[in-house]
Amino acid sequence: MFKDVAFGQYYPTRSPVHRLDARVKLLLTLAYVVGMFFIKSYFGFILMAALLVFTVIVARLPILSVLRSVRGVMLIVLITAILNLFLVKDGEVLVHWRFITITSNGVHLTIKMVLRLVLLISGASLLSLTTTPVEIADGLESLMSPLKLIKVPVRDIAMIMSIALRFIPTLFEETNKLIAAQKARGAAFDSGSLFARIRAMVSVLIPLIVNSFRRADELAFAMDARCYNATDKRTKYKRMTLRFADLIAALLVLGTIVVVLLDRYYFASVGIYMDKLIFGGLV
Amino acid sequence: MSAIEIKDLSFIYSKGTPYQKQALKDVDLSVEEGTVLGVVGATGSGKSTLIQHLNGLIRIQDKKRGSVVVNGLDASKRKERARLRFEVGMVFQYPEYQLFEDTVAKDVAFGPKNMKLSKEEIDLRVRRALELVGLNYEGFAERSPFDLSGGEKRRVAIAGVIAMQPKVLVLDEPVAGLDPVGRRELLDLIGRLRREVSPTVLIVSHNMDDIASVADRVIALKDGEIVADGTPKQIFGDRALVESIGLEVPPAKRVADMLEERGIQLPPQIIDMDELEEALAALLKQKEGIADEAQTAEATCAEEGDMRSQDDSCAVCRKTPDEEGEDV
Structure with a gap:
C-alpha cells in the first residue's frame, strides 16, 4: 500500500552534494523554492532546470529517483494543468468547440504551471534525497537558534522534530505489519463494500494509535532515565562546520536566482527575446 | 497429500534500488499434512518472506518459475489467493498489538465475519476458539482486550485466527516475550490446536529450545536458501551446522x-x-x-x-x- 512513498527517502551515495552542510542545503532549497515563483519567462525555467539537472548529476542520483517523487503529486499537477487550460479566457483563441475554449495564454500558463510544480517538487526532494533526517533536524535547530533569545524552546522543538522524523519509518513499518495481520484475517482493504473497507482501516488505525501512545510512553521513560533536560547546555556529537564547497554551492544557487530576478525585473526584454529566439513564433 | 508445495520460489525486495535485497533464492519445500514444521534462521534469513507467501500476503514475483500451492490452492491465481487467506491462518509476531475491537468477542469475530459466515456460526466459532486457547468464554467475552494481561492478549489474538478454522496454522515467534510458564502453556496450546483445528502447523522461531520440543521436522534458512532440512534431532544435534546457520545450540x-x-x-x-x-x-x-x-x-x-x-x-x-x- 505504501510502496510508492519514495519522496523523502534518503539515497545513500557519497557525493559533494551529500557532504554539504545541512543548514546551507536547507537555506538554498528555500531560496530555490522562493525563486521559482519569480520566474516568468521560459528562459528562467531553462536556467532553473539546468541548475537542477546539474545538482542531480553532481549528487550522483539516478534521475529516476528524483522523478519518482514527482509521481506522487502527478494528480495535483494534472488537475492544475487542466483547470488552467480550460479556465483562462484571455489571449488568442486557439480552439473553440461548444463550451470549451482554449487560448494561447491558457496554453502558456499551463505549461509554465506544470514546469513550476515539477521543478519545485523535484528540487525539494533533492534535499531529502541527499540529507539524512537527523542532519535536517540538526540543521533546523541550528538555523532556529536565534529564536532562543525570545524564549522559544528551540532545543525541545528540534528534539520533537527529530523524534517525529525518526519514527516515520517505524510507523510505516508498523502500519504495513498491521495491514498484513488484518489482511490475514480477511480484512478487505482494496475490495468489498465501502463499509467493509472502512472497517478494515479501523482495524489498522486503532492498534496503530494505541501502540504509538505506548511507544511514546516508553520513549519518555527512556529519555528521563538518561537525564534528558537535566542540564541546560547540551553538546553535539556531530558539529556542523561550513566548508569551501558550501560557499561554491551557495554562489551557484544564489547566482542562478539573481539571474532569474534580473530577467524578470530589469532585462525582461532579454528573457522574452530569448524565448522568441528559442520558440520562434510560438510565444 | 502434501499440504504445502513450494517450487523455485525467489523474492527480491526493492528491486533496482540501492536497498535491493534478495530475501528468497530458489526455495523448494514440500510439507506433508499433519506435520509440525519448525522454520529457523537468523534475522533477515527470509523466514517472514517465505511464510507470507503461503497466504498470498506477498505475491509471487516470478510466476513463470516459482509456485506456491497450499491444499490445492494456487497462490498465483487471484480467486484461489482470496480463499488462501482463510485456509492459512497466520499469527504474526506479538499479535497482541493487533487487537482493536472494544470487546474480546468482537475482536475474535473479526476473521469469521470477514468470511461472511452466519451469525450463529460466528458465535459458535468465537466461543470454541476462546475455550480452545484456554480463556473462559463467560469470563472474557465482554471484556476490553486492552485491559487484559500480556499473555491473555496473545491468547485472544491467537483465538482470532483459530476462529477462522484454518487448515494450516502459521505462527511467527509465538512465544517471544513470554515468561517460562507462559511459554510452556503456549507450546502445549499448539499441540492442542494441531489436534483439534489445524493439522499442519508452521512455527517460525530463532529460539531452538521451543522448536526442539514441538516440531516433527525443521528447516533452516540462511540468506534466503534452505540450508538444512531434517528432524529436530538431526539439525540441533549437529553443533557445527547450527552454528553455521548463525543460531544458538539449544x-x-x-x-x-x-x-x-x-x-x-x-x-x-x-x-x-x-x-x-x-x-x-x-x-x-x-x-x-x-x-x-x-x-x-x-x-x-x-x-x-x-x-x-x-x-x-x-x-x-x-x-x-x-x-x-x-x-x-
Whole structure:
C-alpha cells in the first residue's frame, strides 16, 4: 500500500552534494523554492532546470529517483494543468468547440504551471534525497537558534522534530505489519463494500494509535532515565562546520536566482527575446 | 497429500534500488499434512518472506518459475489467493498489538465475519476458539482486550485466527516475550490446536529450545536458501551446522555436550530439557548403590549450577537436586 512513498527517502551515495552542510542545503532549497515563483519567462525555467539537472548529476542520483517523487503529486499537477487550460479566457483563441475554449495564454500558463510544480517538487526532494533526517533536524535547530533569545524552546522543538522524523519509518513499518495481520484475517482493504473497507482501516488505525501512545510512553521513560533536560547546555556529537564547497554551492544557487530576478525585473526584454529566439513564433 | 508445495520460489525486495535485497533464492519445500514444521534462521534469513507467501500476503514475483500451492490452492491465481487467506491462518509476531475491537468477542469475530459466515456460526466459532486457547468464554467475552494481561492478549489474538478454522496454522515467534510458564502453556496450546483445528502447523522461531520440543521436522534458512532440512534431532544435534546457520545450540544440548566433555556418557542427540532430565535420572538410577557415584552426581549438579547463570530457562538445574535426593 505504501510502496510508492519514495519522496523523502534518503539515497545513500557519497557525493559533494551529500557532504554539504545541512543548514546551507536547507537555506538554498528555500531560496530555490522562493525563486521559482519569480520566474516568468521560459528562459528562467531553462536556467532553473539546468541548475537542477546539474545538482542531480553532481549528487550522483539516478534521475529516476528524483522523478519518482514527482509521481506522487502527478494528480495535483494534472488537475492544475487542466483547470488552467480550460479556465483562462484571455489571449488568442486557439480552439473553440461548444463550451470549451482554449487560448494561447491558457496554453502558456499551463505549461509554465506544470514546469513550476515539477521543478519545485523535484528540487525539494533533492534535499531529502541527499540529507539524512537527523542532519535536517540538526540543521533546523541550528538555523532556529536565534529564536532562543525570545524564549522559544528551540532545543525541545528540534528534539520533537527529530523524534517525529525518526519514527516515520517505524510507523510505516508498523502500519504495513498491521495491514498484513488484518489482511490475514480477511480484512478487505482494496475490495468489498465501502463499509467493509472502512472497517478494515479501523482495524489498522486503532492498534496503530494505541501502540504509538505506548511507544511514546516508553520513549519518555527512556529519555528521563538518561537525564534528558537535566542540564541546560547540551553538546553535539556531530558539529556542523561550513566548508569551501558550501560557499561554491551557495554562489551557484544564489547566482542562478539573481539571474532569474534580473530577467524578470530589469532585462525582461532579454528573457522574452530569448524565448522568441528559442520558440520562434510560438510565444 | 502434501499440504504445502513450494517450487523455485525467489523474492527480491526493492528491486533496482540501492536497498535491493534478495530475501528468497530458489526455495523448494514440500510439507506433508499433519506435520509440525519448525522454520529457523537468523534475522533477515527470509523466514517472514517465505511464510507470507503461503497466504498470498506477498505475491509471487516470478510466476513463470516459482509456485506456491497450499491444499490445492494456487497462490498465483487471484480467486484461489482470496480463499488462501482463510485456509492459512497466520499469527504474526506479538499479535497482541493487533487487537482493536472494544470487546474480546468482537475482536475474535473479526476473521469469521470477514468470511461472511452466519451469525450463529460466528458465535459458535468465537466461543470454541476462546475455550480452545484456554480463556473462559463467560469470563472474557465482554471484556476490553486492552485491559487484559500480556499473555491473555496473545491468547485472544491467537483465538482470532483459530476462529477462522484454518487448515494450516502459521505462527511467527509465538512465544517471544513470554515468561517460562507462559511459554510452556503456549507450546502445549499448539499441540492442542494441531489436534483439534489445524493439522499442519508452521512455527517460525530463532529460539531452538521451543522448536526442539514441538516440531516433527525443521528447516533452516540462511540468506534466503534452505540450508538444512531434517528432524529436530538431526539439525540441533549437529553443533557445527547450527552454528553455521548463525543460531544458538539449544541449552539442553549445550549441557549434554559439557557433561560428555567431562566423561559422562549420555545417549546421543539430546536436544530438549525433558530428555536430558530423563537421561540423567536413568544414569543416576543405574549407578545407585555405588558409593562414590554420589560424588559424580554432585559434580553434575555443580556444573549445571554454572549453566544456570548463563541461561535462566534451564529446567534441569531446578529439578535435578531434588531427584538426586530421592535416588541416592
